[in-house]
Amino acid sequence: MPHTAPIRSHRKPRRSASKIAMRAGVAGGVLGTLAVAGASASANAAEPVTQTLEMPTLTDLSAQVAQSADATQQTAANYQLRAERDAAAANAAKQARLDLADARHKAAAAKKKAAAEAARRAAAERATRSAPRMALTAATTMGGGAGVSVDASAGSSTATGSAAAIVSFVKAQLGKAYVSGATGPSAYDCSGLVQTAFKQVGVSLPRVSQDQSTVGTSVSLSNLQPGDILYWGSAGSAYHVAVYVGDGMFVGAQNPSSGVVEKPLSYDPPTGAVRVL
Template sequence: MSPNAHITSHRKPRRPATQSWVVRTGVAGGVLSTLAVAGTASATTSEKPTEATMEMPAFNAALSTSIAQSAVATQQTAVDYQVRAQVEEALDQAKADAKKAKEEAERKAEAERKAKEKREADEARASRTSDRGSLGTKSTSASGSEAGSSSSSTATGSSASLVNFLRAQVGKAYVMGSTGPSSYDCSGLVMAAYSQIGIDLPRVSQDQSTAGTQVSTSNLKVGDILYWGSAGSAYHVAVYIGGGKFIGAQNPSTGIVERDMSYSPPTGAVRVM
């Protein structure tokens, strides 16, 4: 027997190969488990973009709705602008029409004012001539009076009816455009007087001054139409009643009057009877 036979060995006993394999297998399993957990976490993390991607359709639908609403609003705005433009155009046209009507009314008023001023100036001039006692005017008045006296004294039938109607209107008002029975303008009175004896005359003085045969103011007869101004453009008319007198609707201030020829000598005369 060896002297060392009973000395206990201090070496660790060798592990069986099977135990070593199990240990290694366990370690490997742990690693794999760790990797599996890590992979699962990674997979969970990587699923979030997928969830974000799933929300995109809802976002796109909202955007489409917003775009559609914006398009409708834009279209409505365009319609509003169009309606507003049409309204403004109509207002502009109405203003233009009103301005035109006003200008036309002012033009007519101005023409009437000038005609009135001319008549009044003629009357004033005639009145001054009468006051001065012009010899020429007296001679004309005397000649007319002599011629008119015989005409007036022998006035019968239609002439008498004409004169009687005219004298019945003396004192009534002068109103521009009126033809009776309570008021007249100059041509309205002449037309109304002649209508009493069945003679139709034009309405205005310009036409009445050419309605018959032109006669001299020194050879007048009862019923002759006297006019002031040029034949065809006369601005005033009256009727000769004989005795060197006439009856006419003079102006708004005097109305219908009977006056001597010397008051306002006429430019000419026409005979329609």
């Protein structure tokens, strides 16, 4: 390197005045802007910001509260009504079960009572039939097997007059049905047949067997005549009646299975007899 070459200086070169002035202007502008912004911020901070919120009026709140209260009350009323209905249904079911049990108990008691009454009546019938059976046996022996002993002074076993008409009528009804309460012409019960038979000869008899067993004059079973009324049971409380037709035979409406039949006295010995003609 030649000794005459210039040596670089270590000192910084001076900035030109124009650059310095420009930089100063920029700085001043920035500072001015900051000052304006600061002033604006101060002004904004000093002035309060107002924000409008829409709040529900008192009238609207009252209406909403009232509607809610009405809905709650209606729901409670519905629950109460349902509870009352459920309770009523449960009580009705319970009462129905109690009524059914009571009805069954009463039916069983009535059935038991009816069975006891039937047994009592059967025993009474057997007791009342035992004595007449013995009397008829003796009468048969005395009458030579005719089935009944007829007093010669009282007539014979051959019917005459009104008695013959009655005998003829009851025999004409043989085979007809037994119907409780019937008085002919196609069906009869026991007292209905007797009453209708005597009506043929102008004699008016009571309707039921109990009363028919007390009309006329009581006669002995050993002194029967055609047309006499036979009864079963005691006089005044007889449960069956028929007409004696002679020769130890009677005609009566026996029961629903037999209807009107002709049977010997030994078939079902009567308790007693009355004479109306």
